[in-house]
Amino acid sequence: MSVAVRSPQQDRARRTRARLLDVAGELLAEAGIERISTNMIAARAGLTPPALYRYFGDKYAVLEALGRRLMERQNAVLDAWLARHAPGGIASMADHIGDLLSRNAAVTRAEPGAVWILRALHASPQLVHVRLESHRHVTDRLVDACAPHLPGIDRKSLWPRLRLAVEIGFAADEMLCEEDRIPADAVRAETASMLRAALLDLTARLS
Amino acid sequence: MSVAVRSPQQDRARRTRARLLDVAGELLAEAGIERISTNMIAARAGLTPPALYRYFGDKYAVLEALGRRLMERQNAVLDAWLARHAPGGIASMADHIGDLLSRNAAVTRAEPGAVWILRALHASPQLVHVRLESHRHVTDRLVDACAPHLPGIDRKSLWPRLRLAVEIGFAADEMLCEEDRIPADAVRAETASMLRAALLDLTARLS
DNA sequence: TGTACATCAGTGAACGCGCGTTCACTGATGTAC
DNA sequence: TGTACATCAGTGAACGCGCGTTCACTGATGTAC
Numbered sequence: 001m002s003v004a005v006r007s008p009q010q011d012r013a014r015r016t017r018a019r020l021l022d023v024a025g026e027l028l029a030e031a032g033i034e035r036i037s038t039n040m041i042a043a044r045a046g047l048t049p050p051a052l053y054r055y056f057g058d059k060y061a062v063l064e065a066l067g068r069r070l071m072e073r074q075n076a077v078l079d080a081w082l083a084r085h086a087p088g089g090i091a092s093m094a095d096h097i098g099d100l101l102s103r104n105a106a107v108t109r110a111e112p113g114a115v116w117i118l119r120a121l122h123a124s125p126q127l128v129h130v131r132l133e134s135h136r137h138v139t140d141r142l143v144d145a146c147a148p149h150l151p152g153i154d155r156k157s158l159w160p161r162l163r164l165a166v167e168i169g170f171a172a173d174e175m176l177c178e179e180d181r182i183p184a185d186a187v188r189a190e191t192a193s194m195l196r197a198a199l200l201d202l203t204a205r206l207s
Numbered sequence: 208m209s210v211a212v213r214s215p216q217q218d219r220a221r222r223t224r225a226r227l228l229d230v231a232g233e234l235l236a237e238a239g240i241e242r243i244s245t246n247m248i249a250a251r252a253g254l255t256p257p258a259l260y261r262y263f264g265d266k267y268a269v270l271e272a273l274g275r276r277l278m279e280r281q282n283a284v285l286d287a288w289l290a291r292h293a294p295g296g297i298a299s300m301a302d303h304i305g306d307l308l309s310r311n312a313a314v315t316r317a318e319p320g321a322v323w324i325l326r327a328l329h330a331s332p333q334l335v336h337v338r339l340e341s342h343r344h345v346t347d348r349l350v351d352a353c354a355p356h357l358p359g360i361d362r363k364s365l366w367p368r369l370r371l372a373v374e375i376g377f378a379a380d381e382m383l384c385e386e387d388r389i390p391a392d393a394v395r396a397e398t399a400s401m402l403r404a405a406l407l408d409l410t411a412r413l414s
Numbered sequence: 415t416g417t418a419c420a421t422c423a424g425t426g427a428a429c430g431c432g433c434g435t436t437c438a439c440t441g442a443t444g445t446a447c
Numbered sequence: 448t449g450t451a452c453a454t455c456a457g458t459g460a461a462c463g464c465g466c467g468t469t470c471a472c473t474g475a476t477g478t479a480c
Binding site (some may be wrong): 213216217220221223254255256258261294 | 424427
């Protein structure tokens with residue numbers, strides 16, 4: 001990173017940056033993380049290689065930005081879901097987990113190469129922190145939403161349980177992208193009912 | 208792959224091949240799949256680059272062999288577990304899922320860079336099939352073990368449920384390798400109890 | 415037990431290629447007057 | 448509304464490097480007699 005990367009000033013630049021990320025997602029799906037290159041990304045976006053470095057400090061910055069963009073979109077889905085169902089308490093949330101999983105899957109499907117982005121975040125030592133931070137953030141939000149309704153449980157013991165639930169939700173979504181021998185809706189429903197049972201189990205232990 | 212790769216004839220060769228795989232696992236953890244190279248692997252194993260090509264057709268063959276070796280070890284754990292608990296029926300298996308998860312985790316911990324191997328299998332388009340096939344195989348074995356005790360459920364509807372359970376088991380194991388904010392044993396117990404409930408739910412639907 | 419010899423394991427040197435990245439630059443955009 | 452000008456976006460050419468892989472070879476191993 002020779003020169004600090006400034007955020008785009010012009011409309012054209014914002015479009016170019018977004019195009020670079022879209023293209024990077026496509027190439028990640030086609031070539032995989034070990035084959036993707038900055039030169040490939042620039043070429044596919046209709047740019048020469050140096051143009052990429054106006055927007056990203058280095059190769060990993062591209063992939064990191066790509067990951068963050070996807071996770072922000074997923075977080076937006078979560079926020080909307082929480083706004084709607086958290087006021088209804090644990091039972092309301094538990095009953096609508098399937099809804100959350102479907103909406104999240106829709107985001108994943110809309111993003112070019114989304115599964116591959118998630119995998120790259122998983123598979124590259126330089127990028128693991130992005131995914132980890134995002135999953136932790138999601139867990140924090142869920143704890144915030146659930147804790148008020150579970151006065152008998154302290155946050156410290158709630159966190160690991162919800163962290164596991166988050167991981168399972170994302171794992172199910174990723175699995176559905178590669179496993180074509182199972183019906184997506186049925187498995188999402190199954191996942192939802194498992195998570196629902198786990199969540200309701202928390203309240204049950206209080207009484 | 209210029210010349211068909213023959214399996215090693217001498218003891219020295221078998222040791223060399225195993226050493227190449229061990230070293231590849233270490234490097235995968237240190238450098239990640241986008242940085243690892245055949246030259247690096249050979250150098251670390253104390254060999255010159257061409258020696259590697261006596262054992263593996265190309266770079267992906269190394270990673271594929273590495274993945275298969277790990278999955279074979281995991282399968283051995285599963286087979287032992289099934290031999291022990293399958294005769295006891297669904298309830299016996301359901302009660303010992305935690306045991307399976309722990310033993311599987313032990314295998315993962317023993318292999319150098321095991322998490323990274325699993326991630327590489329996940330993240331490289333050329334390698335996804337290895338992981339997918341292994342998870343399907345595990346699912347098949349579980350279906351074989353469970354089906355006789357669930358005469359009311361046909362294999363077609365059993366398969367997706369167990370496939371999901373397999374994915375969740377592996378996902379939990381992988382998560383524990385990177386998430387240090389949660390106690391491993393507690394989360395394995397939690398995972399086991401979720402899977403247990405899901406499994407017992409199958410029998411409950413029969414009555 | 416010793417040795418000749420066939421086979422197997424590993425080497426030294428090299429290849430063409432595409433990688434990530436940088437430089438000094440030209441062309442496009444938007445704004446102040 | 449027109450234009451001069453500062454700033455921003457993208458270019459052309461090039462770099463050193465390590466990659467994956469191949470070749471014709473030498474040294475090590477094990478076996479038949």
